Amino acid sequence: MASAFSNSRFHDEAAAFKALEAIIWPEGPTCPHCGAVDRINRLENQKTKASKKHPEGKHIHGLWKCYHCRGKFTVRKGTVFEDSPLELHLWFQAAFLMCSSKKGVSANQLHRTLGCTLKTAWFVGHRLREAMRDGGFAVPFGSTGGMVEVDETYIGHQKGKPKKRAFHHKMKVLTLVDRETRQARSVVVENIRPATIAPILRQNMAREARLMTDEAGHYLHIGREFADHEIVRHGQEEYVRGEAHTNTMLNCARARSKGRRTGEVLIVTSALTIAEVLWLKGGPKLPQEKLTVLRKFFRRSFIRVVNVTRTISEDAQDVVWNNNIKPKDAIHVATAINLKIGVLETFDGHLLGQTGTIGSPPLIIRKPIAPKQGDLGL
Numbered sequence: 293m294a295s296a297f298s299n300s301r302f303h304d305e306a307a308a309f310k311a312l313e314a315i316i317w318p319e320g321p322t323c324p325h326c327g328a329v330d331r332i333n334r335l336e337n338q339k340t341k342a343s344k345k346h347p348e349g350k351h352i353h354g355l356w357k358c359y360h361c362r363g364k365f366t367v368r369k370g371t372v373f374e375d376s377p378l379e380l381h382l383w384f385q386a387a388f389l390m391c392s393s394k395k396g397v398s399a400n401q402l403h404r405t406l407g408c409t410l411k412t413a414w415f416v417g418h419r420l421r422e423a424m425r426d427g428g429f430a431v432p433f434g435s436t437g438g439m440v441e442v443d444e445t446y447i448g449h450q451k452g453k454p455k456k457r458a459f460h461h462k463m464k465v466l467t468l469v470d471r472e473t474r475q476a477r478s479v480v481v482e483n484i485r486p487a488t489i490a491p492i493l494r495q496n497m498a499r500e501a502r503l504m505t506d507e508a509g510h511y512l513h514i515g516r517e518f519a520d521h522e523i524v525r526h527g528q529e530e531y532v533r534g535e536a537h538t539n540t541m542l543n544c545a546r547a548r549s550k551g552r553r554t555g556e557v558l559i560v561t562s563a564l565t566i567a568e569v570l571w572l573k574g575g576p577k578l579p580q581e582k583l584t585v586l587r588k589f590f591r592r593s594f595i596r597v598v599n600v601t602r603t604i605s606e607d608a609q610d611v612v613w614n615n616n617i618k619p620k621d622a623i624h625v626a627t628a629i630n631l632k633i634g635v636l637e638t639f640d641g642h643l644l645g646q647t648g649t650i651g652s653p654p655l656i657i658r659k660p661i662a663p664k665q666g667d668l669g670l
């Protein structure tokens with residue numbers, strides 16, 4: 293595969309102009325001064341005035357002249373690339389980096405990669421982020437009654453604050469994620485007090501929205517202003533509760549602040565599993581101490597045992613009939629679907645063959661990656 297940067301627009305200034313003109317003016321140039329579309333001519337071989345850096349003057353790319361208003365312009369006029377000495381192909385590189393990076397790109401990184409000054413890199417980063425911001429905060433999140441996750445994260449170092457324990461000196465960022473449109477908005481806040489958070493939520497969320505937060509106290513009061521307020525308890529083992537999981541957000545926060553809250557994995561299993569595991573095919577009856585180990589294992593904080601409810605049983609019945617799966621396996625499938633868990637791990641060959649055929653979105657059924665069966669030492 294060719295390098296993403298092999299396209300000439302990333303290293304050739306003339307090609308970069310050509311590419312931008314094709315995007316902005318698919319029908320041919322338009323004068324940004326008077327709006328004319330005819331009597332516009334390209335000015336070739338134009339140079340800037342001689343300077344110390346360019347004693348012979350620098351070639352001006354993509355210059356046009358309008359003979360209606362006699363104004364000169366390039367395609368950069370009126371775009372985010374206007375009024376910047378940085379060459380257009382470097383802007384393209386910056387935009388590419390920022391769009392292809394999961395965690396965003398810092399000004400320092402742009403400065404090193406593009407070889408421009410830090411000041412220019414900072415400017416480029418801000419302009420491109422501003423251009424990428426969609427909707428201009430116009431449409432409030434959750435306006436169709438959808439779920440909006442809100443969580444805070446602490447990053448970097450707030451200027452002028454002495455370094456202290458925990459997060460006191462860090463910058464506080466409030467993030468809202470619209471689960472339906474999959475858009476996120478982050479706001480840097482002075483503190484995480486209810487009085488600070490409430491106006492931000494009011495401004496960015498529709499009243500019909502269903503709010504989802506962790507159990508932190510600062511969301512309790514404002515939560516009453518929305519259609520619903522669902523709380524996920526990170527402190528306890530409840531990590532995936534039907535639709536309510538701040539996992540989307542945590543992934544976002546996790547990618548941003550390295551390794552924050554890592555190791556928080558939750559295994560969800562049906563209560564049926566306990567009965568199944570304790571029944572060892574044809575083997576001798578489990579000694580009491582091993583039984584205790586096993587029971588203890590299922591009480592570990594990262595395991596959530598889900599009861600077989602009437603709803604799950606009814607869903608399982610459908611799975612038995614529609615997918616020709618044995619009732620006990622159908623219970624596991626129905627539990628996963630019911631809790632909106634995307635992956636079911638099993639060693640059962642027949643069940644493995646049904647991956648991608650049940651539920652919407654289709655449930656992935658795969659072999660456990662880790663730990664292996666038998667790791668319990670039984």
Ligand SMILES: [Zn+2]
Nearest residue numbers: 323326358361
């Ligand atoms: Zn004009």
